[in-house]
Every structure is written in C-alpha cells, then in structure tokens.
C-alpha cells in the first residue's frame with residue numbers, strides 16, 4: 001500500500017467516525033478529527049526509508065532545535081520534555097524494521113502514551129480518530145501477502161489472506 005492509499009483510508013475513516021459520533025461538516029472539529037485520522041493512517045510507514053512520511057519526519061527532526069527555541073520564546077505549552085518524548089518515539093519508529101513496531105499493537109500503545117505524556121487527553125476529537133486511522137493502516141497492510149508483525153516483538157507476520 002502506498003502513502004496516498006493510506007491517506008485516503010485515513011480520510012474516509014475520519015469522516016465515518018465524525019458521522020458516527022454526530023459531528024457534521026459545518027462544525028470545526030471535523031478538521032481536527034479528519035487530520036488526526038489521516039496522520040494516524042499515514043504514520044506507520046515512517047519505517048520505510050523512502051516514504052513521504054519519513055521525509056516529512058526527517059525535516060521535522062532537522063527543525064527541532066528551532067522549534068525548541070520558538071517554544072521557549074513564545075512560552076508555548078509544549079515543553080522540551082514533551083518534544084523529546086515525541087522525537088524519541090519517532091526515531092524508534094523510524095529505525096524499526098518495516099511492518100514491525102510501527103505496524104503493531106505495541107506501536108499503538110506507545111503512541112497512546114506519547115499523547116498522554118504530551119498532555120493531549122482529547123479522546124473524542126484527537127486520540128480516538130488517530131487510533132482508528134492507525135488501525136486502518138494496519139488492517140490494509142494485513143490484506144497484502146506480506147502482512148504485518150501485529151504482535152511485535154513476536155516476529156510472526158499476520159495477514160488476512
């Protein structure tokens with residue numbers, strides 16, 4: 001599956017979820033929900049060297065020192081500790097073998113703890129749609145012959161067909 005397919009699945013997941021919880025298209029949270037679901041659906045392929053999300057994260061890591069300075073300058077809520085935890089999680093995901101940690105239940109649990117540590121506790125509009133997008137990615141990759149290491153660190157590839 002390529003990045004565009006996963007992004008499309010994330011969009012559809014976000015819209016379906018918004019419908020399910022009763023948020024209509026004229027309400028502002030629809031943008032947050034669809035964005036969270038799309039990022040969740042896009043993120044797992046951070047473990048592919050040439051993926052678009054990997055390139056984007058690489059740029060994010062390069063500008064991190066500037067983000068820290070900007071966060072300090074504007075006294076923004078994001079602390080250096082939060083940024084460090086997010087960066088550490090992204091690096092661990094980036095360095096993992098393809099379709100292992102970032103495509104597993106453990107990876108989903110790690111992202112949950114990163115959200116908690118970051119002080120993001122909005123389940124309705126951020127964490128739940130992100131998790132659904134993440135799960136949509138894993139599900140789509142499970143439809144391929146390669147499957148995913150769903151129960152990483154158990155190295156067995158799980159696939160549907």
Ligand SMILES: [Zn+2]
Pocket residue numbers: 044045099103137141
């Ligand atoms: Zn994938």
